[in-house]
Amino acid sequence: xxxxxxxxxxxxxxxxxxxxxxxxxxxxxxxxxxxxxxxxxxxxxxxxxxxxxxxxxxxxxxxxxxxxxxxxxxxxxxxxxxxxxxxxxxxxxxxxxxxxxxxxxxxxxxxxxxxxxxxxxxxxxxxxxxxxxxxxxxxxxxxxxxxxxxxxxxxxxxxxxxxxxxxxxxxxxxxxxxxxxxxxxxxxxxxxxxxxxxx
Numbered sequence: 001x002x003x004x005x006x007x008x009x010x011x012x013x014x015x016x017x018x019x020x021x022x023x024x025x026x027x028x029x030x031x032x033x034x035x036x037x038x039x040x041x042x043x044x045x046x047x048x049x050x051x052x053x054x055x056x057x058x059x060x061x062x063x064x065x066x067x068x069x070x071x072x073x074x075x076x077x078x079x080x081x082x083x084x085x086x087x088x089x090x091x092x093x094x095x096x097x098x099x100x101x102x103x104x105x106x107x108x109x110x111x112x113x114x115x116x117x118x119x120x121x122x123x124x125x126x127x128x129x130x131x132x133x134x135x136x137x138x139x140x141x142x143x144x145x146x147x148x149x150x151x152x153x154x155x156x157x158x159x160x161x162x163x164x165x166x167x168x169x170x171x172x173x174x175x176x177x178x179x180x181x182x183x184x185x186x187x188x189x190x191x192x193x194x195x196x197x198x199x
Contacts, residue, residue, distance in 0.1 A: 005032070010040050017041040049175065056174050066176040068158055084159055122170040130192050135169030137195065141185040142167075155184040 005013075009030065016026045017037075027037040039049070048054040052067060059070035071083040080086040091098060102114035111117040125131050142152065153163035156177060165171035166181070173181055175191055182189045189195050 005036065005040070013037055013040045052174050056176050060176065065157065067174050068162070068177065082159065084161065122168075125171070126169040128169075130195070131169040131172060133195050134172065134192055135167060137187065138167050138181075138185065141187065145185070152181075152184065156180055 009032070012030055013026055013032070013036075016029065017023070017040075021029075023037045023041060024034055026032075026041070027034040030037070035052075043049065043054060046054065048057065055070075056067040059065075059067050062070070064070040064073060068083075075081070075083045075086040078086070080089065099114070106112075106114040106117035109117060111120065126135070138152070142148065149163050149167050150160055152167070153160045156163065156173075158177070162171065166173055172192060178189075178191045
């Protein structure tokens, strides 16, 4: 979940959007992600909370469980085991050239390598209140229930790497996965926003 922007920044995003400035350009000018710019403009017009929420609901309209299910089935349709397998093959096939490109990009941002940059990003995500709270809840409930990350992955129909990211707080589940997550952990919440409000 992205950090909430202050009212002034949101107003600037909306003003530029009203002036017909493209979303990518709004993001560049204001130093926010394209997803954030989309969230406060087009997403609000369409009634969605984020781009992931929009894509997830579109996936559900097409008969998929959620965004992850959609991505996995599209990958399978094209001969891959899952979206992760697809990403792995693409990275493997692009090989050294892609790694060099990513490492050069990360080096330009002051990191030793792209892997170093990724670790740094994961650390920042783990510091977000919502990431810390969710991670703590997952760890506590799995321990109380005597279950593992593998069990959680199986219950949610996701791969173990994704479940591990939720467990360690380096990734937040999409809104539609959140409700299933709390059901499986027997918690009284539906979304992460419910937890943050309680805290």
